[in-house]
Amino acid sequence: MARADRTRRGHALLLLLAAPCALAAQEAPARPQGVRVVVEALRPGAGRATDQRVDRLVALGVPAGTAPSALTAPGPFRVTWSGYVNVPLRERVVFVHEGEGTFALELEGKPVLASQGTDATRRSQPVRLAKGATRFVARATSNLRGELFARLLWEGTAFRAEPLPPAALTYDPEPALAEAEALRAARTRFALLRCAACHPPTQPWSADAAMPELTRDAPDLRDAGARLSASWVAAWLLDPRRFHPQSEMPRLLHGSDAEQARDARDLAAWLAGLGTAPADPAAAGPAAPAAGGALFARLGCIGCHQRPDAEGAAGAPDLVPLRHAAAKFRPGALAAFLRAPARGHAWTRMPDFQLGADEAEALAAFLAAKGAPPSAEAGAGDAARGARRAAELGCANCHALPGGTAPRAALELARLAQGEAERGCLGADAAARGTAPDFALDAAARAGLRAFVRTAAATLASDAPAEFAARTVARLQCTACHSLDGARDRWTLRAGEVRDLGADAAPGTPPAEGSVSQGRPALTWAGEKVQTDWLVEFLAGRSTERTRPWLHARMPAFPAVAAPLARGLALAHGQRTEAEAPPVADPVLVAAGQRLIGQSGGFACVTCHGIGTSEATQVFEAPGIHFRIAARRLRSEYYRRWLFDPLRIDPATRMPKFADEQGRTAIVDVLGGDAARQFAAIWHHLRVASRDR
Numbered sequence: 001m002a003r004a005d006r007t008r009r010g011h012a013l014l015l016l017l018a019a020p021c022a023l024a025a026q027e028a029p030a031r032p033q034g035v036r037v038v039v040e041a042l043r044p045g046a047g048r049a050t051d052q053r054v055d056r057l058v059a060l061g062v063p064a065g066t067a068p069s070a071l072t073a074p075g076p077f078r079v080t081w082s083g084y085v086n087v088p089l090r091e092r093v094v095f096v097h098e099g100e101g102t103f104a105l106e107l108e109g110k111p112v113l114a115s116q117g118t119d120a121t122r123r124s125q126p127v128r129l130a131k132g133a134t135r136f137v138a139r140a141t142s143n144l145r146g147e148l149f150a151r152l153l154w155e156g157t158a159f160r161a162e163p164l165p166p167a168a169l170t171y172d173p174e175p176a177l178a179e180a181e182a183l184r185a186a187r188t189r190f191a192l193l194r195c196a197a198c199h200p201p202t203q204p205w206s207a208d209a210a211m212p213e214l215t216r217d218a219p220d221l222r223d224a225g226a227r228l229s230a231s232w233v234a235a236w237l238l239d240p241r242r243f244h245p246q247s248e249m250p251r252l253l254h255g256s257d258a259e260q261a262r263d264a265r266d267l268a269a270w271l272a273g274l275g276t277a278p279a280d281p282a283a284a285g286p287a288a289p290a291a292g293g294a295l296f297a298r299l300g301c302i303g304c305h306q307r308p309d310a311e312g313a314a315g316a317p318d319l320v321p322l323r324h325a326a327a328k329f330r331p332g333a334l335a336a337f338l339r340a341p342a343r344g345h346a347w348t349r350m351p352d353f354q355l356g357a358d359e360a361e362a363l364a365a366f367l368a369a370k371g372a373p374p375s376a377e378a379g380a381g382d383a384a385r386g387a388r389r390a391a392e393l394g395c396a397n398c399h400a401l402p403g404g405t406a407p408r409a410a411l412e413l414a415r416l417a418q419g420e421a422e423r424g425c426l427g428a429d430a431a432a433r434g435t436a437p438d439f440a441l442d443a444a445a446r447a448g449l450r451a452f453v454r455t456a457a458a459t460l461a462s463d464a465p466a467e468f469a470a471r472t473v474a475r476l477q478c479t480a481c482h483s484l485d486g487a488r489d490r491w492t493l494r495a496g497e498v499r500d501l502g503a504d505a506a507p508g509t510p511p512a513e514g515s516v517s518q519g520r521p522a523l524t525w526a527g528e529k530v531q532t533d534w535l536v537e538f539l540a541g542r543s544t545e546r547t548r549p550w551l552h553a554r555m556p557a558f559p560a561v562a563a564p565l566a567r568g569l570a571l572a573h574g575q576r577t578e579a580e581a582p583p584v585a586d587p588v589l590v591a592a593g594q595r596l597i598g599q600s601g602g603f604a605c606v607t608c609h610g611i612g613t614s615e616a617t618q619v620f621e622a623p624g625i626h627f628r629i630a631a632r633r634l635r636s637e638y639y640r641r642w643l644f645d646p647l648r649i650d651p652a653t654r655m656p657k658f659a660d661e662q663g664r665t666a667i668v669d670v671l672g673g674d675a676a677r678q679f680a681a682i683w684h685h686l687r688v689a690s691r692d693r
């Protein structure tokens with residue numbers, strides 16, 4: 001999530017809190033949303049002795065062998081969260097610590113909670129939080145193996161225990177924090193720009209422990225001629241950023257304009273000869289652009305892309321232009337790309353919508369009809385010279401190419417650290433760069449990378465799983481479709497742009513009377529809502545059933561990152577990643593649960609939720625998720641939190657609340673009318689009855 005976004009939201013929250021009193025609004029500094037996390041290594045190894053960052057939650061899970069923070073090495077550590085808890089009105093709360101190891105919480109400098117031990121849950125005395133911001137500091141220490149699981153929850157008079165919500169947390173920005181964040185950003189940039197493809201470490205990193213992004217591939221070019229138009233390739237090589245402002249491919253051509261044009265032509269001619277085009281490229285058949293336009297609107301392409309008929313990328317660096325997309329591909333190859341974007345490029349940022357052939361063809365036809373026509377052919381190039389230039393320029397350092405293309409040799413990473421690191425790729429201008437690639441880095445990015453290669457390159461050997469998740473959510477733009485921590489998703493914000501393309505309504509907005517809600521789930525609690533093994537399958541696109549079959553939108557697949565992303569999301573919430581075992585069947589609870597979900601003498605859950613092989617009986621505007629799927633995927637704690645108060649988690653949900661403030665329900669003759677016991681019985685029934693189905 002962008003820092004600017006956080007700042008804006010923090011600001012809005014603060015204005016809201018100070019609304020009745022204009023004076024307070026002026027005096028109070030506008031604090032950004034988030035919490036400051038300082039990690040101190042107790043046995044400093046390859047990484048820094050202390051590191052800090054901004055996080056979303058007061059929670060952390062660090063399994064042994066992983067780093068607590070990107071810039072420190074694995075091993076025992078202490079972590080300190082600090083910032084402010086913000087409440088709109090005075091509130092009496094109890095704080096709850098869950099986890100292992102030692103933990104302590106202070107509010108305005110006064111201790112309120114201390115706990116120690118394995119898998120402990122410790123509650124504070126009730127505390128009165130004044131309206132507005134209350135300063136807090138929480139500390140935790142890992143065990144000697146460097147493992148820690150910790151979460152801070154709170155419970156109010158009107159709500160049950162829940163993790164401190166990200167939207168209620170703010171922090172003070174400080175120079176030391178900014179410095180660490182800049183170094184961390186440089187580390188990410190180093191991996192994403194594939195610097196190590198040409199500047200490798202002396203000892204190869206261990207693939208299991210190292211920063212996962214270091215293994216990223218670039219598109220396989222062994223079939224480039226079959227897929228790509230030669231004139232587009234030549235234009236791409238002259239300036240990749242013209243087609244994609246966030247391109248991770250550097251500009252490699254240098255010298256005079258004429259020399260560059262010649263290199264581009266020759267390289268394109270060489271690539272054009274690689275691979276064999278499909279025998280019958282026209283097999284695609286004619287598809288209707290209008291159907292493609294409607295799909296473009298319904299699937300949320302606008303969350304990440306410009307419209308194909310939009311001119312230029314000005315002012316929208318985060319959006320990938322599509323104007324040239326159709327002209328880039330040979331006939332039939334665009335539809336093939338849309339059907340399997342990760343083929344030949346596992347780490348592509350374009351997600352896999354698992355489109356049917358007809359859908360991909362319709363989208364391709366739409367992109368071709370609205371986009372720019374193919375540019376004129378670049379003229380015949382010298383393919384043999386192109387092959388030589390490819391070796392000299394280092395194309396094979398990043399791309400898979402036919403066997404004969406040697407990678408380019410450059411300085412080892414350790415040697416970069418010894419020099420001034422102000423020439424070559426980090427040179428300020430063409431003269432300082434010489435024949436090295438041009439990554440279009442601004443002065444701040446160059447300074448960050450310089451500091452990183454000189455002081456912190458060793459931290460690439462390990463990684464913090466929770467930080468991998470945060471980086472990946474940002475890089476893959478999950479917030480194109482999902483709201484997060486109270487910030488709306490970009491699709492909803494940009495929905496107006498595609499209204500003319502046949503979208504029924506702006507997706508994500510409340511449904512019109514009588515229609516089914518098209519609301520998409522928020523990402524805020526994903527790390528503690530669903531079980532990790534389910535999430536791995538879901539993110540990889542291997543789920544056999546759709547969770548919400550009524551949605552026009554579709555969750556696309558991200559197979560390359562599914563496993564580490566799912567794990568990192570859980571650990572960021574201080575949650576364990578092992579599967580929860582189903583309860584041992586208790587016939588009494590199963591029977592009670594069965595009655596409670598039913599229509600006679602129960603809550604009639606089955607009117608909205610399917611169970612077993614039955615579908616929901618009376619879904620009008622509020623279909624619920626099939627219990628077979630819910631039982632398989634939810635964590636039990638989240639299930640409980642949801643049932644006690646669905647509206648607290650999702651203010652727009654149509655799921656009713658069945659428990660009152662005293663923890664009682666309207667069904668008094670089952671389990672004494674006690675909501676906690678009744679909900680447990682339903683869970684028991686769902687987990688046992690839906691097992692193995």
Ligand code: HEC
Nearest residue numbers: 193194195198394397410411419421423424425426436449
């Ligand atoms: C395609 C290969 C390639 C990639 C990728 C690459 N470099 Fe380079 N780099 C070179 C070449 C070639 C030179 C020129 C000096 C040489 O021959 O080693 C160079 C030189 C440098 C130098 C100057 C070394 C000196 O002291 O003379 C630095 C610093 C540097 N690169 C950093 C980076 C960083 C940071 C990245 C990632 C953003 C990066 N490089 C990515 C090929 C590459």
Ligand code: HEC
Nearest residue numbers: 193194218219233247248249250252267393394395397398
């Ligand atoms: C530092 C790594 C790196 C080097 C070196 C590099 N590329 Fe790329 N290239 C990429 C990445 C990454 C992409 C994917 C697009 C993106 O991220 O912008 C790409 C995309 C491409 C594409 C488009 C492929 C597609 O299927 O969309 C072509 C063609 C290409 N590169 C050709 C070359 C040639 C020719 C060279 C050598 C002159 C070269 N690249 C050197 C990283 C690199």
Ligand code: HEC
Nearest residue numbers: 299300301303304320325348349350351353363476477480
């Ligand atoms: C979550 C963000 C996201 C969504 C949603 C998304 N894309 Fe993409 N798409 C990307 C990114 C990023 C790229 C650039 C590829 C890369 O960097 O690896 C891309 C690349 C493409 C390309 C190739 C462009 C080129 O110049 O190589 C096409 C075509 C495309 N997307 C079409 C679509 C369509 C059609 C949809 C809707 C069905 C869609 N995308 C939805 C992120 C997204």
Ligand code: HEC
Nearest residue numbers: 300476478480481520521526546547548553554555556558
């Ligand atoms: C093109 C839009 C789109 C993008 C991009 C997207 N999602 Fe989703 N996601 C959805 C939709 C739609 C659903 C609901 C699917 C269903 O329930 O059938 C969903 C569901 C989910 C769920 C299940 C949540 C729940 O409560 O059921 C998780 C977790 C999730 N997405 C995570 C991610 C992550 C992580 C990313 C980025 C790597 C991402 N999504 C990117 C559209 C998207």
Ligand code: HEC
Nearest residue numbers: 603604605608622623624625629630634639654655656682
């Ligand atoms: C009026 C319809 C309605 C009734 C009645 C109803 N629910 Fe729901 N339920 C919903 C809706 C809507 C959702 C949210 C679906 C979504 O996230 O998109 C939901 C979500 C859930 C979830 C989360 C499922 C998941 O996998 O994310 C659970 C668990 C659940 N309901 C249990 C129950 C139980 C138990 C009852 C009866 C005590 C019940 N519901 C009664 C409509 C209903």
